[in-house]
Each structure stands twice: as structure tokens, then as C-alpha cells.
Amino acid sequence: MSVKIDIRNVRKEFRIRDTREPFTALAGTDLDVREGEFLTLVGPSGCGKSTLLDLIGGLTEPSGGEILIDGMPVSGPGLDRGVVFQQYALFPWRTARANVEFGLEAKGVPRAERAERARHHLDLVGLGGFEERYPHELSGGMRQRVAIARSLAFDPDVLLMDEPFAALDAQPRESLQEELLRIWEKTGKTVVFITHGIDEAVYLGQRVAVMTSRPGRIKEIVEVDFDTREGDLRAAPAFGEYRHHVWTLLRDEVAAAREQERKVAVGHG
Numbered sequence: 278m279s280v281k282i283d284i285r286n287v288r289k290e291f292r293i294r295d296t297r298e299p300f301t302a303l304a305g306t307d308l309d310v311r312e313g314e315f316l317t318l319v320g321p322s323g324c325g326k327s328t329l330l331d332l333i334g335g336l337t338e339p340s341g342g343e344i345l346i347d348g349m350p351v352s353g354p355g356l357d358r359g360v361v362f363q364q365y366a367l368f369p370w371r372t373a374r375a376n377v378e379f380g381l382e383a384k385g386v387p388r389a390e391r392a393e394r395a396r397h398h399l400d401l402v403g404l405g406g407f408e409e410r411y412p413h414e415l416s417g418g419m420r421q422r423v424a425i426a427r428s429l430a431f432d433p434d435v436l437l438m439d440e441p442f443a444a445l446d447a448q449p450r451e452s453l454q455e456e457l458l459r460i461w462e463k464t465g466k467t468v469v470f471i472t473h474g475i476d477e478a479v480y481l482g483q484r485v486a487v488m489t490s491r492p493g494r495i496k497e498i499v500e501v502d503f504d505t506r507e508g509d510l511r512a513a514p515a516f517g518e519y520r521h522h523v524w525t526l527l528r529d530e531v532a533a534a535r536e537q538e539r540k541v542a543v544g545h546g
């Protein structure tokens with residue numbers, strides 16, 4: 278299987294006001310994301326997950342190392358990568374359709390094609406019939422569906438998702454997880470999905486990459502392979518085993534992260 282995103286020894290430092298020492302968020306992160314795979318990324322809060330996703334998205338530049346997509350260094354944001362964040366980031370004065378069309382307008386896609394692509398992608402995320410609703414007329418889950426439709430409308434190869442379902446209640450979250458898997462199977466996109474939910478990571482990911490506490494590196498990659506996706510997967514024994522394995526890996530890192538926070542708080546960080 279070919280490598281889609283090649284993250285090589287990536288380092289990210291931030292300059293913090295009033296301090297001489299740079300703050301190291303990522304130190305020597307290595308990760309290969311395979312073409313067409315669904316990779317989930319978990320790690321303790323503050324370990325550098327969002328920092329890594331922003332780097333893949335080209336929203337920021339690494340302080341060291343490099344990120345290649347299809348063998349080419351990332352040099353900025355691009356339409357080959359769609360990003361979905363936790364916040365809905367929809368324009369409140371635009372309908373669902375007009376929100377999806379927004380980027381297509383900027384790209385100069387003709388009106389009829391824009392409308393067709395918006396309709397198609399809203400349909401794909403299960404929002405057929407809701408095209409003319411405004412964000413305030415939609416539930417949180419539906420708004421996040423619009424955001425996903427908007428990023429899919431560009432037909433990016435890669436979907437980068439930073440805790441996109443974290444603000445949702447359990448029921449809409451689970452139905453969005455199922456929808457996303459269905460879309461992924463249908464479109465063959467490469468997905469990198471950050472979550473702090475172990476269940477979500479195991480349910481969605483073909484592989485779960487577990488990060489260490491800050492400075493984040495990849496601690497272990499867990500291959501998740503279910504015999505079947507039929508029925509209530511979360512209740513299956515295999516699901517529990519994967520879940521426990523990821524939980525064990527995370528537990529030590531969360532403890533380390535707590536200790537770090539404590540040191541920072543007393544001025545030894």
C-alpha cells in the first residue's frame with residue numbers, strides 16, 4: 278500500500294512571550310499515513326495532536342523535519358486537503374447550500390455546477406432536503422454535517438478532522454461516525470481523525486496512532502481489524518480488547534502529561 282502522507286522527524290516549537298526558551302510541542306514525530314486509510318490519532322490533552330494536524334494542513338510550518346504528500350513537501354494549505362474542526366465555522370447568514378458553495382465560488386466554479394455539487398454533497402452527508410436551512414435552523418450534528426459536506430465538495434484526497442464530533446451528544450455522534458465511515462468507504466479518501474475518545478478511535482480507525490505526552494511523538498500504532506462490522510460492534514469482545522489496549526497505552530501518557538502540567542504550574546516546566 279502506498280504512503281500518502283509521510284511525516285518525517287517533525288519538530289514544532291512555539292515562541293512564547295517573555296520566555297527565552299522555545300516551547301517544544303512536537304519533537305521528532307514520524308508517521309506514515311497510507312493512501313486511502315482511515316487513521317485515528319489519540320493522545321493526552323496538549324500532546325500536540327492539533328499542532329500535527331495543522332502542519333499536515335499546511336496552516337503552519339514545521340521547525341524541523343518535513344511532511345510530504347504524494348512525495349511532495351507541504352508548502353501551505355491546498356485543495357487536496359480538507360479540514361474539519363470541532364467548531365462548526367459555518368457562515369450564519371448563508372444557507373446550508375450556500376455554505377457548501379462558498380469555497381466553490383472562490384474557486385470560480387460556475388453557478389449551476391456549484392449548486393449541483395452542493396446538492397450532491399449535502400445528500401451524501403444525509404442532509405438532502407435541508408439545503409435551504411440556515412445554520413441556526415439546524416441541530417449541532419446537522420451543522421457538522423454541513424461542514425463535512427463543505428470540505429468534501431472540493432473533492433480533496435485527504436480529510437483532516439480535529440475532534441469534529443467532540444461537541445455532539447452521544448446519539449448524533451454515533452450516527453455521524455457511521456455516516457463518515459460510509460462516506461469514506463464510498464469515496465476512498467485518506468482520513469486523519471483526531472479524537473480524545475478511545476471508543477471513537479477504535480470504532481473509526483483502521484489504525485489507531487497513540488501519541489506520547491508533550492513533546493508528542495507516536496508511541497504505538499494499533500492495527501484494528503474486525504472480522505465483521507455487522508451488528509453492535511462496540512459490544513463485541515474484540516472491540517473491548519482493542520479499547521483496553523489503547524486505554525493502557527494512553528494511561529501512562531496521561532499520567533506523564535499531568536506531572537508536566539504540575540511542573541509548569543510551579544515554574545519548572
Ligand code: ADP
Pocket residue numbers: 291292293300302320321322323324325326327328329491
Ligand atoms: P492537543 O491538540 O494534543 O491537545 P495542541 O497541539 O493544541 O495539543 O498543543 C500542544 C501544545 O502546544 C500545548 O501545550 C499548547 O498549549 C501548545 N501550543 C499550541 N499552539 C500554540 C501556539 N500557537 N503558541 C504557543 N503554544 C501553543
Ligand code: MG
Pocket residue numbers: 326327328439
Ligand atoms: Mg487539539
